Amino acid sequence: MIKALRQSLLLTLALAGAGCFIASGSAGAQARTVLIGLAAPMSGPSGSTGVSLERAAQLAVDDINNSKPVIAGEPVLFKLLPQDDRADPRTGELIADYFVKSKVAAVVGHWNSGVGIPAARIYAAAGIPHVAPAVTAPAYTQQGDASAFRIVPHDGEGARLTADYVVRELKGVNVAVIDDSTVFGSTYADEFVKSLTALQGRVTGRYAVSSKTSDFNSVLRSIRDSHPDVVFFAGLDAQAAQLVQDLRRLQIRAPLVGIGGLVGPTFLKLAGAAGEGVSVVEPGLPSYKGPQWSHFEQAWKARYQDEIYLYAPFAYDAVRVIAAAMREADSVEPAKVTASLHRIRYKGISGTIAFDAQGNLRDPVFTLYRVSGGRWRVVRSIGNPDRS
Numbered sequence: 001m002i003k004a005l006r007q008s009l010l011l012t013l014a015l016a017g018a019g020c021f022i023a024s025g026s027a028g029a030q031a032r033t034v035l036i037g038l039a040a041p042m043s044g045p046s047g048s049t050g051v052s053l054e055r056a057a058q059l060a061v062d063d064i065n066n067s068k069p070v071i072a073g074e075p076v077l078f079k080l081l082p083q084d085d086r087a088d089p090r091t092g093e094l095i096a097d098y099f100v101k102s103k104v105a106a107v108v109g110h111w112n113s114g115v116g117i118p119a120a121r122i123y124a125a126a127g128i129p130h131v132a133p134a135v136t137a138p139a140y141t142q143q144g145d146a147s148a149f150r151i152v153p154h155d156g157e158g159a160r161l162t163a164d165y166v167v168r169e170l171k172g173v174n175v176a177v178i179d180d181s182t183v184f185g186s187t188y189a190d191e192f193v194k195s196l197t198a199l200q201g202r203v204t205g206r207y208a209v210s211s212k213t214s215d216f217n218s219v220l221r222s223i224r225d226s227h228p229d230v231v232f233f234a235g236l237d238a239q240a241a242q243l244v245q246d247l248r249r250l251q252i253r254a255p256l257v258g259i260g261g262l263v264g265p266t267f268l269k270l271a272g273a274a275g276e277g278v279s280v281v282e283p284g285l286p287s288y289k290g291p292q293w294s295h296f297e298q299a300w301k302a303r304y305q306d307e308i309y310l311y312a313p314f315a316y317d318a319v320r321v322i323a324a325a326m327r328e329a330d331s332v333e334p335a336k337v338t339a340s341l342h343r344i345r346y347k348g349i350s351g352t353i354a355f356d357a358q359g360n361l362r363d364p365v366f367t368l369y370r371v372s373g374g375r376w377r378v379v380r381s382i383g384n385p386d387r388s
Helices: 002-026 047-066 089-102 113-126 155-168 183-198 217-226 237-249 265-275 291-304 312-329 334-343
Strands: 032-040 074-084 106-108 130-132 148-150 174-179 202-208 230-234 256-258 279-283 346-348 351-353 365-372 375-383
Touching: 032 047, 032 089, 032 312, 047 074, 047 265, 047 291, 047 312, 074 089, 074 312, 089 113, 106 312, 113 130, 113 148, 113 183, 130 312, 155 183, 155 230, 155 256, 155 279, 155 365, 174 183, 174 217, 183 202, 183 230, 202 217, 217 237, 230 237, 237 256, 237 265, 265 365, 291 312, 312 334, 312 346
Parallel strands: 032 074, 032 106, 106 130, 130 148, 174 202, 174 230, 230 256, 256 279
Antiparallel strands: 279 365, 346 351, 365 375
């Protein structure tokens, strides 16, 4: 499979080179092509989310090109180079190598922490700025990499707020904790347990399952015997839907609390009635507003005739903030773009975007969602309201 993937990437690279030549020639003014890599899982359980990231990024590229951008006195044409990383770390590394060889100016990606962390090392070695629309494990920006940025909060912040919600609002003193054994899930669960313990909560059991399993029977039998107030699951939407169905089938009535990545149609469709009452703290604003958002929403619905997935605005903003950094640097040279990203303060559709010294999002905001009446409902926003 790796050999086939390498061949596919080499073919895509050849086609991308041809595409760059055609795009530049068709611009009519010898516009310089600026390649932006986009890496996300576009197949498998998270495929719908990955496709939504690609769609949003493409809308951003189109908007930028429609403004006839000029950098260093030269007209430029932005071009998106999307790749499916399959939520697989090794595939992510191959794609990162491919992006380096393709001489991309910057990368938007990845979505999974377990993919984004090793891929970031490759981008760092090449000096390519990379803005993640969802990699939330703290380690992503703790590798000594000045070119790594994340446009969403990290897990430590989300886990702290989730633990606070579980203890103070759900009165969850005794909590069963399950993670999906991925970097994302296990890291989030670790951070949640730390915060829960600091709030005098008690972990009745800590369990790890494969991210590919649909069999929770043995774990849930143990959980049922411990009579938890709350069950916390650090995993993604499709698996969380199976878990909540099994909880209700086994008559475990403790509410299920999930982590970022659940809000969307996939969980609702797969969980059905069992999903009622499930809650999650997700990054981002509870609603968007203003002319920039209205334009994005109208363009999305006109082109895709589909609802906007939760993480799509972050991918749109990731492309836009990269372009804004290039304009401020008046350069597409990676080192200058990276330096500009560390200084930038950009008003995006997801809020005001600025990064700290490590590349983390400053002043993050979250939203608490709960399933009610078969729909995800906003309970309230949590965080810094000034970002809106």
